[in-house]
Amino acid sequence: MNNLPTDTAENLPAELAENLAENLPAELAENLAENLPAELAENLAANLPADFLKYLAESAGDELVPRIAEAIASNPVTAIRLNPFKTKKLLEAGYSIEDILQMIDAEDGGYESIPWCADGFYLNRRPSFTHDPLFHAGLYYVQEPSSMFLSVLQPIIDSLLRSVKRLNVLDLCASPGGKTTHLCSMLGSKENLPNADSLAHASQLPNAERFVHASKLPNSDRSLLICNEVIRSRTGALAENMVKWGRHTNVMVTSDDASKFSALDGFFHMILVDAPCSGEGMFRKDRDSVNEWSVNNVALCASRQQRIVSDVWSSLAEGGYLAYSTCTFNRYENDDNVRWICEELGAKVVDLSEFMKSELEFMKSELESMKSELESLSGILKSKAGGYHFFPGVTKGEGFYFALLQKKSSDVQEQTTFREPSKNVLAALKRIYSIDCFAKGEQKGKDFVPSAEYALSLDYEGVYPSIEVDRQTALLFLARENFILPDAPKGFLRITYKGLGLGFVKNLGNRLNNLHPVNRRIRNLNR
Template structure:
């Protein structure tokens, strides 16, 4: 059947493929691509900032909401504090999938293998059971900093980052209970939001992506512990990158395909292998996912060496000083670089982090607590963002305008009776960063790379 095409900017080969895939639904699909994409956010359950009860819910995520219009997120202090993440609604369905497939609340070792910019990593961080470890990995170095920043904003101290090619994890075969491969793809599901995705699309690019995905998946399969779960997702529609790769995982990699039960009213389509979100069937973009269980594989056999040999333990005096800066200091470990920078993490993850450090050439990146300079301690921004920071540390609540000037790293004035010394800048009860009140001036310790460059008068 031939359809009258509405959006002539779509690649003709893509239109042909989608007509064959959708049949009579193609015209509805094409119309949907010509509409304004919905705007959705996912709240951080550890950083409550506002009442979202008046907003439309995302059906498949307890913290997901649609916004009536797209605000300027850059000029929202709550966003910078990690109060929410701006995430496409369809991809939030992974929360429901994981809740069905891994219901037992035991600590997990989790790897997000292609993690930048961090949307699914922050979703995993909020979903994972207490005591779990999440390693968010990104091979492209230019994308690592945004990933780290987003995870720091989210504040969960059980999350860590790394930058390795998937094959660089070979010494960790069988280590992870859950591996997410949100694979680089041809981006067909982004056509409505990103015109560049349309210009870059071609049948040859689809084939190139599918081959790259199989290379990543082949490495990922080995990392899953026996009985563990592999979750594969893309933001595309074609069978080559989706169904065929899912079938390859079953037929060639000996994984067991896992079904999930989703309400029909959600509009998610079950495919031959996996599940597909279409913009004409639900309020979201194109997203594909499929889940598998490792039925064979080998258990992890690695051993530990000396943890991070370039780091040293803190002196007792320094450890005692840090206890005032964090909550439950006895639940954390602290290590120090040669330059005095202090890193921290949960004690309950010490053994797992030692294993990771032994297996990976450069280890993983830990959170910075700050730096000792003589007897003085200079707190790091990541500590201000972390849920591990002392809840009773002196803080100053900033209104929106002052909060934005703080986030522009501008000088701000505080009331004359404000306590001197290190203070947390807060907005709506959420930490924005550190400042030091010297009495005659206030030093703003927001990292330069984090500052807002937009004119705050644009709102």
């Protein structure tokens, strides 16, 4: 048994001191005992597995474990990421970024920018997103802030867009769609994004110009984004979030095992594998996830992650990029797997430092004297294998790991030349199980009935009149409760709030048929 120093042990209840000494390495046990209040240390000893703390020390170092453990015992942070396509519409209508954020949090709880994501904002409180029509219109996505680090891929995506006729991207483990909608934003075409003139209204907000991403390219509408979720019961949430985001062309929602993509030889230029993991980054949000954690589960997850990457590897083009991420901390699912991918599959880790510096200069242009790298500002830690760690209490978020790898080229000079997909590959793509969630509508008798999804599309062509409603009417529509539009024309009408589509009704004059899907309606409207 380890022995804690006498002066340290005296500060803790005897049972707790003995528990720490018996279950943890001496240096780590002493560090926890010295740096945490006795009540908190007792809580951690009772609720956090000793093996988890050992694994955490391996990844973060003994000295950071108390900070991370203390953060796990606190409340999670709340953050949103704006949809740049729909944000543009509000900016052009005369709203500023500040106006938009205040509309999202009507009680003005306050907000601050997320350093590594131009579209991301921390909120100082958690408003009722369910009762916000702008949430249902797809103006923003509620997302864990660390995972917004995906923004670092923007210059790489732009570079790929310059070198290929059509950029093919796969989000393999996509549900519920946070990272997929983020990829969708980064692939967005130049004409759909805010420009400097439209941001004049927001000039008082220091980070407003971050929405003008100068590297957006005109040919980015010639990209294909496939978002896949192997568990069929989870595809509903994925499809709904993609529908709300608004880009319905060149997007596919699929549901198949990673092995089914192996036939798409060299088809994808970029693949994101946000691998299913042991979920250590969920401990603060979901206390039950602590009870599900075990050493055996970590080993199982690490093995499954290798299988998933191996299955999809052949579909990545030579010179293409694999973005690997988890919401866990341990090295077995993170660094060890990155090393395995390099050694077994033939990849190299991409150093993101230069990309991060360029992003920093873009997002912090008002601080010309600041030369530090992004990780030193925000607590992002570079791992031993070349990935990036986000630990709660060190960065402002729940926990995340990210590494970017590039598939080695068979060319001796390692010059990347992407080839066009063969007919066999295109035929294999058609065999992937896909979900049709972007239809404009269907013929029912003499009427063509528009789909609810079409109202949310960025490509809505104005076939049916749009009727602007106030917030209360928008909520009545979303709850499928009764309301009338006395001055509106008869027939199918598109309901909008702040100029953004919510769905359709059919106005019969004396009443309305609400076409909002029953499974999406707001329950407990008056709560």
